[in-house]
Amino acid sequence: GFAVVNDFKYCNYWIQVGAGDGFDSHNTLTESARLMADARMRGMKLVTVDPYLSTSAAKSDEWIPIRPGTDRAFIMGMIYVLLFELKTYDRDFLKNRTNATYLIGPDGNYVRDKVSGKALVWDSGTNKAKSHDDPGIKNLALTGSHKIEGVVAKPAFQIFTEMAKTHTPEAMSEISSVPVETIRR
Numbered sequence: 550g551f552a553v554v555n556d557f558k559y560c561n562y563w564i565q566v567g568a569g570d571g572f573d574s575h576n577t578l579t580e581s582a583r584l585m586a587d588a589r590m591r592g593m594k595l596v597t598v599d600p601y602l603s604t605s606a607a608k609s610d611e612w613i614p615i616r617p618g619t620d621r622a623f624i625m626g627m628i629y630v631l632l633f634e635l636k637t638y639d640r641d642f643l644k645n646r647t648n649a650t651y652l653i654g655p656d657g658n659y660v661r662d663k664v665s666g667k668a669l670v671w672d673s674g675t676n677k678a679k680s681h682d683d684p685g686i687k688n689l690a691l692t693g694s695h696k697i698e699g700v701v702a703k704p705a706f707q708i709f710t711e712m713a714k715t716h717t718p719e720a721m722s723e724i725s726s727v728p729v730e731t732i733r734r
Contacts, residue, residue, distance in 0.1 A: 554584070557585060561594065562594050563594070563595045565605055566598045566599075566623070568605075594611075596613060597612050598613045598615050599613075600617040613727055616725055619725040623721060623727050625713060626716060626721030626732040629713055629717055629721070630733050633714065643706055644691060650681070650691060652668070652678065652697070652703065652704060653708050654702050655701060655702075660697055660700060660702045667682065670686070670689055671689070671695045672688060673690040678697045691704050692710070718732040
């Protein structure tokens with residue numbers, strides 16, 4: 550089964566997009582309703598992005614109406630702001646707790662070690678490709694372009710940021726109907 554509990558205890562600003570967590574969805578509704586109420590009582594701000602005035606939207610600090618089916622555009626606009634305008638993201642988390650450093654080849658797949666089959670990463674500390682779990686890695690690269698056995702590969706994060714560059718808040722506002730100022734805020 551797929552069941553998760555969101556970070557009700559420590560989250561201070563919750564943006565709920567297309568879900569009713571804590572109000573009307575998921576298999577842990579009773580427990581998450583209590584956790585949501587407790588979080589709101591301690592001061593957590595709740596923003597709901599939803600095409601209609603749902604239960605969650607009605608109980609939020611702010612409801613942001615959105616054109617149905619355009620959640621991705623709204624989120625990509627926010628990602629653009631974080632990456633290119635505010636330049637704020639958790640590099641250490643991306644390097645050490647995700648696959649953002651895994652090298653992607655021109656075919657869109659992981660570049661793998663020929664012997665072990667493990668996904669490769671670029672170690673900028675030694676300036677060479679290593680398998681993702683190599684204990685000798687000095688400094689994982691999140692960006693760049695690297696040639697490995699004649700194939701140009703880039704870390705997944707580099708590919709993601711290249712794609713995100715076209716998702717300006719202005720363009721995403723046109724798609725989602727969410728004002729540019731709201732996306733930036």
